[in-house]
Amino acid sequence: xxxxxxxxxxxxxxxxxxxxALAVGLAVPAAARMVVDSSGRHVxxxxxxxxxxAAGPPAAVLLYVVAPKTxxxxxxxxxxxxxxxxxxxxxDQPELGRLxxxxxxxxxxxxxxxxxxxxxxxxxxxxxYRSLADRIQAQTGIPYLLIDGRFGNTPAALRLLGDILxxxxxxxxxxxxxxxxxxxxDQVLAKVPATERPRIYLARGIDGLETGSRxxxxxxxxxxxxxxxxxxxxxxxxxxxxxxxEQVITWAPDTIVTIDPKLVELLRQRPEWRPVPAVAERRIxxxxxxxxxxxxxxxxxxxLIGLPILLHLLYPQxxxxxxxxxxxxxxxxxxxxxxxxxxxxxxxGAGR
Amino acid sequence: xxxxxxxxxxxxxxxxxxxxxxxxxxPYRIPPxxxxxxxxxxxxxxxxxxxxxxxxxxxxxxxxxxxxxVGAALSGAGAAYQNIFRNPLVSPDILxxxxxxxxxxxxxxxxxxxxxxxxxxxxIGGASSVILVAAVAxxxxxxxxxxxxxxxxxxxxxxxxAAISFVKIIADPYEQLPMITYWLLGSLSGVRLSDVLxxxxxxxxxxxxxxxxxxxxxxxxxxxxxxxxxxxxxxxxRVWVIGAATLVTAAVVAISGVIGWVGxxxxxxxxxxxxxxxxxxxxxxxxxxxxxxxxxxxxxxxLARIEIPIGILTALVGGAIFVWLLSRTRLGGWRxx
Numbered sequence: 001x002x003x004x005x006x007x008x009x010x011x012x013x014x015x016x017x018x019x020x021a022l023a024v025g026l027a028v029p030a031a032a033r034m035v036v037d038s039s040g041r042h043v044x045x046x047x048x049x050x051x052x053x054a055a056g057p058p059a060a061v062l063l064y065v066v067a068p069k070t071x072x073x074x075x076x077x078x079x080x081x082x083x084x085x086x087x088x089x090x091x092d093q094p095e096l097g098r099l100x101x102x103x104x105x106x107x108x109x110x111x112x113x114x115x116x117x118x119x120x121x122x123x124x125x126x127x128x129y130r131s132l133a134d135r136i137q138a139q140t141g142i143p144y145l146l147i148d149g150r151f152g153n154t155p156a157a158l159r160l161l162g163d164i165l166x167x168x169x170x171x172x173x174x175x176x177x178x179x180x181x182x183x184x185x186d187q188v189l190a191k192v193p194a195t196e197r198p199r200i201y202l203a204r205g206i207d208g209l210e211t212g213s214r215x216x217x218x219x220x221x222x223x224x225x226x227x228x229x230x231x232x233x234x235x236x237x238x239x240x241x242x243x244x245x246e247q248v249i250t251w252a253p254d255t256i257v258t259i260d261p262k263l264v265e266l267l268r269q270r271p272e273w274r275p276v277p278a279v280a281e282r283r284i285x286x287x288x289x290x291x292x293x294x295x296x297x298x299x300x301x302x303x304l305i306g307l308p309i310l311l312h313l314l315y316p317q318x319x320x321x322x323x324x325x326x327x328x329x330x331x332x333x334x335x336x337x338x339x340x341x342x343x344x345x346x347x348x349g350a351g352r
Numbered sequence: 353x354x355x356x357x358x359x360x361x362x363x364x365x366x367x368x369x370x371x372x373x374x375x376x377x378x379p380y381r382i383p384p385x386x387x388x389x390x391x392x393x394x395x396x397x398x399x400x401x402x403x404x405x406x407x408x409x410x411x412x413x414x415x416x417x418x419x420x421x422v423g424a425a426l427s428g429a430g431a432a433y434q435n436i437f438r439n440p441l442v443s444p445d446i447l448x449x450x451x452x453x454x455x456x457x458x459x460x461x462x463x464x465x466x467x468x469x470x471x472x473x474x475x476i477g478g479a480s481s482v483i484l485v486a487a488v489a490x491x492x493x494x495x496x497x498x499x500x501x502x503x504x505x506x507x508x509x510x511x512x513x514a515a516i517s518f519v520k521i522i523a524d525p526y527e528q529l530p531m532i533t534y535w536l537l538g539s540l541s542g543v544r545l546s547d548v549l550x551x552x553x554x555x556x557x558x559x560x561x562x563x564x565x566x567x568x569x570x571x572x573x574x575x576x577x578x579x580x581x582x583x584x585x586x587x588x589x590r591v592w593v594i595g596a597a598t599l600v601t602a603a604v605v606a607i608s609g610v611i612g613w614v615g616x617x618x619x620x621x622x623x624x625x626x627x628x629x630x631x632x633x634x635x636x637x638x639x640x641x642x643x644x645x646x647x648x649x650x651x652x653x654x655l656a657r658i659e660i661p662i663g664i665l666t667a668l669v670g671g672a673i674f675v676w677l678l679s680r681t682r683l684g685g686w687r688x689x
Contacts, residue, residue, distance in 0.1 A: 057526070076524065098525075205531050207467050207542045213658060232657045240530045241658035244541040246411045249403065250379040272410040272544070275403040297526045 035164055038148035038157070039125045041133065045143050046117050049165050053114060053142075055099040055121035058149055058300035061292055062122045064090065065301050065334045066161045066171050072096070072114045078291060085291035085337050099136065112140055118164070122157065122300060123149035151220050154178045154301055174301075177333055181307045188311050188318050189226045198314050200227040201253035201278065202295065208256075208263045208273075209245065213238030218296040221303050222257065225310040245272040253278050255314065259289035259297060261349060285313045286349030288327070291335060305330045309348070323348070356632045359625060363639035367420075370643050374416050374650045379657070380407045410545055417552060418543040419649040420642040422604040423614060425555045427641025429597035430615030431622065431633050432562050435573045436593050437498055443616035444601040447505040447594065450612075451512035452481025453605040454536055458519045461531050471547065471606045478602030481508050482594065496587070498576070537661030538609035540649050547607045558600035561592050562634060569593060570630035611663050613670030618644055620677050 032044045052070040054060035060075050068087050073096035083091050096114060097106030099121070111119075119142055121129065129146060137144040145164060147157045155175040162171020200222050204210040212218030213233025218240060222229050230251035233241055249272075256278040258264060264284050267273045278284060287294045287309050292302035294309060305327060312323045324344050331339045339347075376384050382404055390408050393400035429444040437446065445451070456477020460470035488504040489495055516536070523529050562569070568589045571579045576586045605611070621644075622637040648669060652662045 204527070205534075206461065206470070209542050210530060210534070242534050242539060242541055242661065243658050244379075244411065244415075244653055246407050246653070247379045247657065247659075249407055249411075250381075270544075272406055275406050293526075 035143075035145065037145040038153075038160065039130050039133075039146045041130065041146065043137070043143045043145055045145070045164055047166075049117045051114070051116045052165070053096070053099075053111060053116035053119045055119055055144075056123065057098070057298035059120050059122040059147070061298060061300035061302050062147065062157060062161060063120060065174060066158060067165045067167050068336065070165060072116050082291035085331065085335055085339070087336055099132075108136070108140060111136075112142070116142055118142065119144045120147060120161065120164075121145070122147045125149075149299065151224060151299075151303060152182070154304060155182075158301070174334060177330075178301075178304055181304050184321075185225055185307050185311060188315055191318055192226055192315055196315075198227050198255040199230050199251070199253045200255045200257055201230050201248060201251065201276075203256050203258040203263050203267060203284075204240070204260070205242075208258070208267050209243055209248075211241055211243055212296070213241045216240065217299045220299070221295055221306050221310070225307060225314060227255070227310075227314065248273070249275045252276065254281065254283060256284045257287060257295060257310070257313075258284065259287055259293045259295055261286055264349060285310075287313075288347035290347065301334065304334070356626060356635070359632075360635050360639065363636060363643065367639055367643050367646070370646045370650075371416055371420070374419075374646050375408070375412060377650060377654055378407070378412055379654065380412075382407065414545040414548045415540050415543050415649065415653070416646060417548045418540050418604075418607060419645040421548070421552050421555045422540070422608050422611060423618070423641035423643070423645030424559065424638045425600035425604040425641075426611065426615035427618035427622070427637040427644075428559050428562055428634060429601045430641075431619035431630070431637040432569055432593050432597050433615075434619055435569050435630050436590055437502060438573055438575070439502075440620070441616070442502075443612075444597060445509065445612070445615070446502060447485045447598070448481040448509035448512055449478040449598055449601045450605055450610045451509040451516070452484075453478030453602055454610055455481075455512040455515050455519075457535050457606070457609070458516050458523075458532050461528050461535065462519050462523055464528075467542070474606035475602045477512075478605055479598055481512055482598040482602075484508050486594070496576070498590070534661060535609045536663075538611040538663035538666075539652070539659055539661050540608055541653070541659045543607055551603045551607050554603040555600045558596045558603070559638065561596040565589060565592060566631040566634050569634075573628075573630070609663070611666055613666045613674070614641055614644060617670045617674045617677070621673065624677065624680070 032046050035043050035045045037043055050070060051072045052063055052067070053072050054063045054075060057075050060071065063071050068090040071090055071093055073094045075096065075098035077095035078086055078091055096110065099106060099111070099119070119136065121133065121144070123129070125146055125148055133144040133146055136142070147160055149157070155178045158171045158175040158178060159168070162168045202211050202219050202222060204212070211231050212229070213231045214229045215233070216238030219229045219238070230253045231241060231243065233239065254277045256267065256276070264286050267279055267284055273279045287306055289297065292298065292300065294303060294306035296303070308321070308326045309323060311319050324341055327344045327347070328339055331337055376382070376387055382390070386401070386404055387408065390400050390404050394405065394409065399405070426444055430442070433442045433444060433446055434440055453474040454477070456473035456475070457470050460473040465473070485501065485504045485508045488508065489501045492500050492504070494500050520529060520532055523532055568584050571582055571584055572586065572589060579586050618641040619633065619637045622633055622640050626632040626636045648665050649662060652660045652665055
């Protein structure tokens with residue numbers, strides 16, 4: 001037997017030993033506890049969780065706000081513009097890809113090579129995602145937890161992840177902030193009569209003709225702040241839709257919201273948008289898109305800051321709080337970065 | 353009057369009717385009287401209702417013009433290709449123009465470039481994939497054979513498709529992926545007047561060589577040897593036809609995205625009406641393609657509140673009509689006698 005073969009066998013033994021140790025470790029209840037995830041699956045989770053793989057961008061944001069240091073990598077690396085709004089050390093983590101069933105961009109071996117203690121996914125809970133979680137967990141032995149990603153569930157999601165990771169105090173602080181944000185929305189809306197509710201069009205895509213239809217996860221927040229999404233889709237559970245300028249003119253939205261600064265300019269310039277009331281009345285509102293969007297992009301905890309910002313934009317007479325202070329507090333609390341007033345002005349497209 | 357002349361006049365009347373109806377319907381309700389009034393006001397140099405004017409002259413009419421250009425270009429190119437490749441199942445995509453245009457546009461979306469640049473990249477991608485196909489075919493020993501060209505087209509087309517799939521994987525799933533999906537399904541929803549002013553004349557310029565060469569293209573369907581015996585420079589004719597067809601196809605695909613079926617099916621519909629002679633087939637195919645696209649695009653923008661990507665409708669409508677056609681014709685009937 002040559003030295004290299006010997007070394008290889010030794011390596012193999014070491015790996016076997018690790019697998020055995022893992023198996024034993026999983027079998028010993030003292031080192032682990034049972035967690036019930038949002039889909040009702042009972043999952044055994046190690047007592048101390050240090051490394052977490054986020055299955056998709058929404059999960060990555062949830063994980064980043066609760067326990068940024070546990071993120072083993074990004075499903076998609078942040079863009080250069082996003083970096084100043086993320087913690088050093090965390091923002092430089094490698095892009096690993098996402099686990100979304102058929103369209104996976106990470107292979108199972110690479111997932112295991114990143115040695116996560118657990119995998120979390122944050123979003124839709126249907127049988128597809130449930131079975132995907134079961135399969136990956138059975139295949140890799142890594143506990144896989146699903147957390148309900150509905151917007152209204154945000155405080156509960158923060159608390160559940162805090163429990164799983166053993167950082168309940170921080171999660172509780174964030175959950176309270178989320179509850180306060182939702183409560184503020186309810187207080188303002190209680191005073192706004194139905195006739196004053198804005199009719200909103202969400203402009204996305206390269207020419208502003210891509211949007212989200214009523215009931216879609218992309219526009220959930222617009223409805224939450226009392227807006228009427230003018231885009232009626234072909235089915236109730238909406239999705240991303242493509243529309244024509246003629247249809248937008250017919251819907252006659254009085255407000256357009258976008259996270260893309262380029263679209264604000266484009267819609268103001270193009271003659272075919274001129275008949276749209278929102279354009280004529282210069283009610284095209286830019287909301288922050290860095291480091292994460294505040295409408296969707298991805299549909300995760302990042303949407304919370306969209307709530308006070310939209311309240312200020314939509315009901316300026318009814319809200320007395322200071323939007324700059326709210327944005328600054330949110331970025332400090334959730335993203336753990338300090339933003340100056342100039343940067344906030346820039347994020348909000350002030351002076352455009 | 354010759355039968356072809358009657359058919360052309362008849363189809364022109366149908367196209368006029370289709371355009372008139374299309375101009376009158378749409379999500380923004382404009383009563384027929386107001387449509388006429390707005391057009392009359394525009395012709396007289398007056399302003400009229402600004403909203404109606406914007407909807408009609410900036411949105412609806414440019415879109416109808418784009419539908420005409422797309423239908424005419426794809427059907428004309430498809431008819432010419434079916435003749436020079438002597439194959440009834442050939443469409444303008446055969447030399448990879450759609451896949452190449454798709455790749456160009458998708459790269460533009462990935463890099464976040466402005467719409468005009470994405471359209472230009474679509475055109476460049478479509479044209480350069482055909483040039484690549486021609487170059488590959490020239491390097492092969494059997495380069496005079498038209499089958500070599502088709503096989504090179506299949507190779508380049510599938511390369512471009514693979515590249516598109518790769519871009520989809522690395523694209524942003526929330527922003528770019530939906531955009532790519534819509535582009536690849538084809539749509540005229542974002543067409544602007546400036547697009548039509550560039551693409552319309554390009555299509556006209558590209559269709560002219562096909563008209564001028566209509567007799568030779570017809571003879572090419574007999575086979576290269578017979579065509580040569582009749583004194584036709586087969587190679588040069590083929591280069592002109594491929595060049596012209598690529599120009600029109602790449603130009604329309606750049607503004608509409610990938611639209612399947614039209615270039616394959618409409619020439620067969622036209623053959624059913626005027627027979628296989630190419631000099632008669634070409635005008636009929638161009639007019640029927642324009643009518644088909646105006647009708648389908650009107651459905652795309654009126655059937656639901658949101659746009660139905662036009663590629664879905666052409667596949668649905670086109671597939672049904674194609675099966676019906678196949679049930680009525682013998683496959684041998686496409687060749688010029």
